[in-house]
């Protein structure tokens with residue numbers, strides 16, 4: 194158990210009015226904890242949300258030693274505040290930490306820190322359908338040093354952002370660009386971690402996709418550029434001939450918690466599921482033969498994001514009839530229902546913030 198000191202702001206901000214958007218508004222408080230080599234993690238605290246002062250030499254600015262997580266708090270119809278599988282974020286955070294030579298945080302401390310800061314800013318959790326409080330835990334290397342080595346000091350911070358629906362177009366299917374030149378990650382690299390460098394490396398392809406009228410990039414494997422990996426911040430699923438197919442975790446794909454939940458639900462419903470390699474050629478052939486029934490992305494921000502169009506080189510594949518598919522809709526309703534307390538929590542995924 195952390196002994197978390199709480200210092201409340203004496204200048205609470207006005208709550209936002211109107212559309213929230215995503216990731217632009219921040220609450221009154223944040224969680225901060227320091228790490229110092231020899232001392233470990235220390236001084237856990239909730240303090241007013243404020244700018245940091247860091248040395249311009251802080252290692253995170255130069256070599257990107259940092260990691261982050263993403264999860265949400267939901268307001269239930271019963272007025273309670275819920276988290277969805279935060280223990281999974283704690284576990285994944287430590288897998289990222291291990292790979293990036295960042296000191297681990299005990300899972301129960303991670304979850305306690307999230308719950309504590311969410312409780313302090315509980316009245317910031319929006320109530321309208323589809324809205325939530327996005328939670329962004331992150332760790333940065335803070336040694337003022339220009340040599341390349343693991344830092345000896347870090348900050349673990351959690352900030353909170355009331356958010357509306359992730360996609361402005363809502364559940365309307367999005368167009369996705371299959372990138373055939375740039376790659377996101379390779380096996381042996383850091384593709385399975387949530388670390389800033391992965392996203393910095395993704396921007397050039399994202400700009401390319403946007404310029405061509407596509408909202409997201411679908412990455413192919415970094416070696417052969419032949420097998421489907423994942424979308425920028427989502428895992429990808431296909432319904433092919435009645436089977437729910439998703440790329441298997443291979444070290445370069447981010448192991449999404451929504452992905453895991455979706456696989457679990459599909460199996461629970463008796464739908465055949467496959468985690469395996471899927472080549473872009475197989476996808477094109479399935480679309481041509483009519484076997485490709487649904488495509489959707491999964492991630493905390495959007496939950497389920499139906500895909501209506503895929504482009505690979507000169508090939509444009511239309512998926513379905515322009516509406517969300519039945520399995521995608523059922524998954525969306527079920528996952529969000531469990532998250533917000535509308536549906537029973539059969540799998541022990543929901544936890545109350547108290």
Ligand SMILES: *Cc1c(COP(=O)(O)O)cnc(C)c1O
Nearest residue numbers: 426427428447449450451492493
């Ligand atoms: C966060 C993320 C996902 C989705 O993970 P969830 O735990 O479901 O939110 C997928 N791919 C990438 C690259 C991500 O950063």
